[in-house]
Amino acid sequence: MKNVPILFLTFGLAAGATTSSYAATTPDPKHVLLPSAPRTVIITETDTPPVIRTGLLQATLIELPAEEKVATVFGGDTVSWVFDGGHVASRYISIKPKVANSTTDVHIVSDHGNEYTLQLREVSTDDDSHFDSKVFVTPGDQAGKDKLAAMPVFVPAAELDKAKREAAEAQAKQTNELKVAQTKAEAYRSQYPGELHFDYAWDRKKADALGLQQVWRDDKFTYLRGHFQETPALYELKDGKGSLINFDFNDGLYTVPKTVLVGYLTIGKQRVDFHRTSTDHTEGGN
Numbered sequence: 001m002k003n004v005p006i007l008f009l010t011f012g013l014a015a016g017a018t019t020s021s022y023a024a025t026t027p028d029p030k031h032v033l034l035p036s037a038p039r040t041v042i043i044t045e046t047d048t049p050p051v052i053r054t055g056l057l058q059a060t061l062i063e064l065p066a067e068e069k070v071a072t073v074f075g076g077d078t079v080s081w082v083f084d085g086g087h088v089a090s091r092y093i094s095i096k097p098k099v100a101n102s103t104t105d106v107h108i109v110s111d112h113g114n115e116y117t118l119q120l121r122e123v124s125t126d127d128d129s130h131f132d133s134k135v136f137v138t139p140g141d142q143a144g145k146d147k148l149a150a151m152p153v154f155v156p157a158a159e160l161d162k163a164k165r166e167a168a169e170a171q172a173k174q175t176n177e178l179k180v181a182q183t184k185a186e187a188y189r190s191q192y193p194g195e196l197h198f199d200y201a202w203d204r205k206k207a208d209a210l211g212l213q214q215v216w217r218d219d220k221f222t223y224l225r226g227h228f229q230e231t232p233a234l235y236e237l238k239d240g241k242g243s244l245i246n247f248d249f250n251d252g253l254y255t256v257p258k259t260v261l262v263g264y265l266t267i268g269k270q271r272v273d274f275h276r277t278s279t280d281h282t283e284g285g286n
Helices: 003-025 142-149 157-195 204-210
Strands: 034-036 039-043 051-054 060-063 070-075 081-084 092-097 103-110 115-122 130-132 134-139 200-202 212-217 222-226 233-238 241-244 248-250 253-256 262-267 270-276
Touching: 039 115, 051 060, 051 092, 070 081, 070 092, 092 103, 092 115, 115 134, 134 142, 200 204, 200 212, 204 212, 204 270, 212 270
Parallel strands: 034 130, 039 134, 051 115, 060 134
Antiparallel strands: 051 130, 060 092, 070 103, 081 092, 103 115, 200 270, 212 222, 222 253, 233 241, 233 262, 248 253, 262 270
16 A cells, blocks of 8 residues: 555656656747748838848748849848859849848849848747748839839849850851861862863954953853943843843952853943853854
8 A cells, every 4th residue: 555655656757757758849839930921022212121031941032023133142141141043144032041030131233223122030039930931022213113114234144154155155166167168268269270261262352442351161150351441231142142141240350150152242332252162152253
C-alpha cells in the first residue's frame, strides 16, 4: 500500500514531462509567415516611400508597369537582403530578407527614367505575420505617367550586354563574309584576263567619228567602251532587223548582260556596226 503514492507521483511527473516537451516543439501560430494578397502601391515624389512587409527567407516580387523594364537597382543593405532582377531585362525584382527584424530601402530606376523608392521591413516576429508576396508599383505623378508613354531613355545592363554580344557576332560574321568575298574576287581577278575575248571587228573611221574605242566580251557580258558626246543607242541585229538592247551605261562603258554576235551603235545619222570575228556572220557590216 505504501507503493501506490509513489507510482502515482511517477506517472504525474511523466505526464508533466510529456506536456512540457509538446509545448516546446509546437511553434507559435503567430510566427508562421503567411503571404498576403497582391497589392498596388502608388509612388510620388512628395510622399513618404511606402513600407513593404517582407518575410524571413521569403521572396517578395516587385512588379513595374507593363511599359517599363528595370534599368538598375540600388539596395541600402546588400548583406542582410537579396535583390535579384534576373539575368534578362524585365519588369520584375525579387526581394528576400536574410535577417529577422531587419529594415532597409531599395531604389529602382526604370528604363523610362522613373524612380521608385520603397521601404522594406522584415515582419516574422510581428503580431501580424502576413508579408507582401507581390507588389505592383506605379507612378502617381503626371510626369512619371508621361514617361511611360515615351521611348525608353536607359538600356538595362542585361540588354546592353546582349546588344554588345550581338554586335560583336554580327561584326565577326561580316568580317568572315568579307574575307570570303575578297578571296573569291581575287581568284576571279587572277583568272579573269583569260576569260576576256577581243574578237570583234568594226569600221575604225566611223568608230572614231562616233567615239567608240573598244568592244570585247567575257563568258557572260558584252562590253563597249567609248568617249561619246551623247550616249548612242545600242541595237542587236537579228534576221536583218535591229532591236534595242537592255544595257547598263556608266562613264562611257556599255555593259550588256549577254553575248552580242552582231550589233551597232547609232546616234542621229552616225552608225557603227560591229560583229564577232570568231564566228561567221552574214549580217552587219564594217
